[in-house]
Amino acid sequence: MGTHVIKMPDIGEGIAEVELSVWHVKVGDMVVEDQVLADVMTDKAMVDIPSPVHGKVIALGGQPGEVMAVGSVLISIEVEGAGNVKESAQPAPVKEAPVAAPKVDAVVESKPVAAPRPAAVCQGPMVAREADERPLASPAVRKHALDLGIQLRLVRGSGPAGRILHDDLEAYLAQGQSNASAPAPAAYAQRTDEQQIPVIGMRRKIAQRMQDATQRAAHFSYVEEIDVTAVEELRAHLNEKHGASRGKLTLLPFLVRALVVALRDFPQINARYDDEAQVITRLGAVHVGIATQADIGLMVPVVRHAEARSLWDSAQEISRLATAARNGKASRDELSGSSITLTSLGALGGIVSTPVLNLPEVAIVGVNKIVERPMVIKGQIVIRKMMNLSSSFDHRVVDGMDAAQFIQAVRGLLEQPATLFVE
The missing domain is CATH 3.30.559.10 (Chloramphenicol acetyltransferase-like domain)
Structure with missing residues (x-):
């Protein structure tokens, strides 16, 4: 086994550093070639960083919100073969990224849209994903999930690299029917919870x-x-x-x-x-x-x-x-x-x-x-x-x-x- 280190790429236009916005993987995850590993933010746009290899994530080089220099270590992946790091070299220390802020949506639309369907009542077997983790899914599947009122991060994907398919949405709905009659929280119950939302990306x-x-x-x-x-x-x-x-x-x-x-x-x-x-x-x-x-x-x-x-x-x-x-x-x-x-x-x-x-x-x-x-x-x-x-x-x-x-x-x-x- 070897280690493949991915460095922060040169995105062009003289940019010397970018902000690490979101991790789509965590230490221990298996990744495939072309799978999106992270999003980084320049002054103008969000840029996907894909994986060039198959392997297992063994170290993350930064945390969401951190400004990283071009050329710095972004992620280390254990791969079959020699990798691109000498055997004597040690991978960067494992840093578990904290849960990033949920995305805060503005409400600007380029055209009027129909009101979304009410959120699906059923809750099938949940998938343990981080709040900021963006599940793999096609735009059509994302639109279908929105229409059904389903949060994609709760759906288990059966496609390659865990990609969520249309069948997975239907399975999620079908599996959750038994929970449809679960009692709702008391309407007037006191709440004391708080949530800290880092402003990043x-x-x-x-x-x-x-x-x-x-x-x-x-x-x-x-x-x-x-x-x-x-x-x-x-x-x-x-x-x-x-x-x-x-x-x-x-x-x-x-x-x-x-x-x-x-x-x-x-x-x-x-x-x-x-x-x-x-x-x-x-x-x-x-x-x-x-x-x-x-x-x-x-x-x-x-x-x-x-x-x-x-x-x-x-x-x-x-x-x-x-x-x-x-x-x-x-x-x-x-x-x-x-x-x-x-x-x-x-x-x-x-x-x-x-x-x-x-x-x-x-x-x-x-x-x-x-x-x-x-x-x-x-x-x-x-x-x-x-x-x-x-x-x-x-x-x-x-x-x-x-x-x-x-x-x-x-x-x-x-x-x-x-x-x-x-x-």
Whole structure:
């Protein structure tokens, strides 16, 4: 037997150190080639570290939340044969990683979603996994588990390397039926438990970016209501006519198009501000960040060159990027370089929000939920579909009048959607 040591890889872009975010294995685990061992966090994205070998984990080189230098020992694996370490060399001391914090989810969605099914009542034989351990499963299995209300970390996987399959979900449900009638805890019982949640990984990056944005930028918000009845009618018509061949349209592509057209007259809003160099860079290209909730936290994949995309092109790119972000597969390039951000809470959007700027951008447009309510039009009370835009701007760069006129321009385009396509 030999020892194969995996060192922290050079992820590129001159990065000298990264944060160890999550271990997916522990000492004593058997691993296979290409199995994800850990997630590490750079300034821009979460990166999977796969195993290049089959073997048994004998040592972990760090703990979640620890910042590690490129080239430092990440993990040691006992393998058949000589391995890549001389026999006289001793593996790093075994360090058991503590239970990391459960992932704290934001609620930003790129589109309205249906309410999840109630959590499954049945509880089959539980698997002893750490709270931060991410079980092996395909995106389809993860979606199936979410629909069934099942926590994947409780399910025993029968696939290679313990991968959870669709059959395992069904087996979990079937095996747990006998526990469905178990008595529930008393509704008014006192609780004295506490939980310490370390702020690490993506959650720490989000916290740092939000704190940095609120400390450095001079935020101000502007809220306006928009009658989206006409654009929703157009969307429904286009989906009925072209949905089968071109794909369904959500409201987001229309919003992206409205931003593109409105920014032609407000170039100071499609900009980035380097407050250290005291330089404002106005961009001709419109790179729209789409705030998206992923398992590891809020991410902002970027629809590049939105000014050159049709509705369906934008819709397909938004869908592709959102899927990549939620599956943890978005690249660093796909998560950087935006010039303005669009954030939507979907059906949970409320009536007003105060989004935080995505520095170094100077504007973020927040979409609230669509509601039907009575409106007075030409002296008549009619039912219209109404939606608020809650947007924030950096007052160091954007004057209040410019912000208001920009949002009014977006409003006009959406209320008269034909104007979105008039050149």
